[in-house]
Amino acid sequence: MGVGIKLIADSGSTKTEWGVLGLDQPLILKTQGVSPYFQSAEQIKQILEAELVPQLPADSEVTAVYFYGTGLSQPKNLQLVSDAINIVWPRATSDVQHDLMGAARSLCGHKEGVVSILGTGSNSCYYNGKEIVKNNPGLGYVLGDEGSGAYLGRKVLQYYLYNSFDEDLLARFDYKYHTNKDEILENVYRKPLANRYLAGFAEFLSENREHFMIQNILEDGLNDFFFNHIYKYRESWTTALHFTGGIAWHFRDILAELCELYELPMGKVLRTPMEGLMEFHR
Template sequence: MAIILIADSGSTKAEWCLVEGKKKKTFFTQGLSPYFLTGEQIQNILEEELKQKMKRVMPDEIFFYGTGCANPNNARLVKKAVQKVFTGATVAVDHDLMGAAKALCGREKGIACILGTGSNSCFYNGKKIVKNSPGLGYVLGDEGSGAYLGKKVIQHYLYSTFDADLMDRFDAKFKTSTTEILEAVYKKPLPNRYLANFTVFLAENRGHYMVENIIEDGFNDFFFNHVYKYRESWTLPVNFIGSVAYGFKDVLEEMCHSYELQLGKVMQKPMDGLVKYHTN
């Protein structure tokens, strides 16, 4: 029986699952984004943070799904680095949206959506991604994502749109200032991740009409600009994956109902679905 190693990698952290028959072991390493790391750096991380923990168990097949791997040059760079560390394994590298599609839809047709720090979506025909609504990143797009919702929270705070109660709650929670916020957004690295941190404020203040409006508006923008652009969304289940989707599942249910769409699966992360896909 083949020993399989599956990876789901973001830019911050990567989850690895080693599958040996009925046995599963999970490991974590830092994220392996080919936009931020060289092939040599990826190799070093794999040697130090993964291979040692695996205690001489060598996989026969490796399926790697990662951020930045839609770019063929990036995918080649990752594949080469993985192959150098696990010399006896066959390695397949694909991007995170394909990982999400396989985890959510398996071998069935469906719409697969990612709502995490960023957002993305596609129509998947059970084998490959046929249509993809362009992801424009957190400055121009990423509707419905953590960065998008977090940006709205900050706008409401800095414009004093929040009522006095929410302003006080924000101050008590984050203890920050206008200068600090603007510096983090415009001068420091990874502003998208910084913005996404503010979605926790929405989760902790559910029920307040201003908070509910921000969540609904953000998801509405995602449905209108992306989900509705797929003709297939009228007849196939619309599936979601990611921390934001999972945290606000009730809003997605309501929205699918009002848009007359069929809500499929809502998952926090893809690993269980990917294990199922590659072992069936």
């Protein structure tokens, strides 16, 4: 019998980060994202077997899996991911939760807080130290996801396709992406995982932050998140606001400016919840 290990997954649409506990030193591994909106149980099983299992120590046995992922507030999605995990590791105990719970446990531990995820998608909640008590509904990248990579990337493409960029930004965009209207519309409306595709254009914002048009996109996009989500929790004025995700991390200075502008208490910003989750489950 091998060394017993625990797996902790923080999974978004684009990538999954896996923490491994039980070895002499904790490991962090990565696979592609798991999204029950776009993948079947069989496809998720294939990702785990092809991308994760080969990275695990040969003499190890998985005894527990704590999986925090996108789209798992819906029972049928949660069951789908649970089924895939149970097929791959039938002898392990498993706990599958929405990624918001992962963010809350990571950022707050056993204390209260308003927790936001700003990654490929976006979401938020009020966490009382044990449970998520309030969750302003996440509507996905078509109807919502304000402040997310997909939302900001869509703004970039709108500016490009509407020919709103000045000559300088237009040249930078063309040099980086070598794309056109037909290709963009094909990827957005006909190909799978359009949210990942849109989020890929958020990198353009990070690389050109000094330009006033880019600054406007960022400030407007993140302000939309505050207006539609943070403002819906009355606790936002009395408890710390915590953030995690790639967008939150890269543009944390703008989040701090918005908190100061609206006189809201700024809390932690983590690039990923993994460090806090490994501490929580240790």
